[in-house]
Amino acid sequence: MRHLLALDLKDDAALIAQYEAHHRRIWPEIAQHLRHHGVTGMEIYRLGTRMAMVMETDDALYDAAAMATAMENDPKVREWEELMWRFQAPTPWTPAGQKWIAMEKIFDLSTQD
Template sequence: MQRFCQTMDLYDDPELIAAYVAEHDHVWEEVKEGFRTVGILDMQIYLYGTRLFMIMDTTDEFDFERDYTRLGTLPRQAEWEAHMAKFQKARPEDSPHEKWKLMKRIFKL
């Protein structure tokens, strides 16, 4: 298993942030199935103020560039990304792996 940690900022608007959180209570089934299809085993997103932090566990075979690109071609993925873009402080034309910034682990106990 591989683990990827990523971060992104939301717009500093309490109503938008609340709506973003609410959207994640009802992630579309096609989107969740797409994650599994490309080898994402588990995904968790945490929120602190406007900062998002994602932990993504994948299969050993998961290739970040290849499989994130493939994910974007699966049913409803592009639609979901466009739907989420209004909350995210990123360029709308950025792909998911460009919006979410990969973090480097600097410590492990």
């Protein structure tokens, strides 16, 4: 399944550069955590301070709630998330306490004649 999520970055060129540097090679524990929880592919795109994440998952393995619980119980993943929060900012539409928020699909060419 494909998921599309949005998140903002703080409007600071130096912080954005650091964020991108961290994503050139993420920590191995983070990649392992994602794969273990059924994430088969992930890409992040940026325009200014707005980011969009395309995440592909294996429906047999992916459970967002279980993945979030595992994150809370894994010190290395929590450390990564705390580090990333230095750079990230919720979108104006993101509920308090959340980061990445699902975007609503409004168009699909494959459904058109």
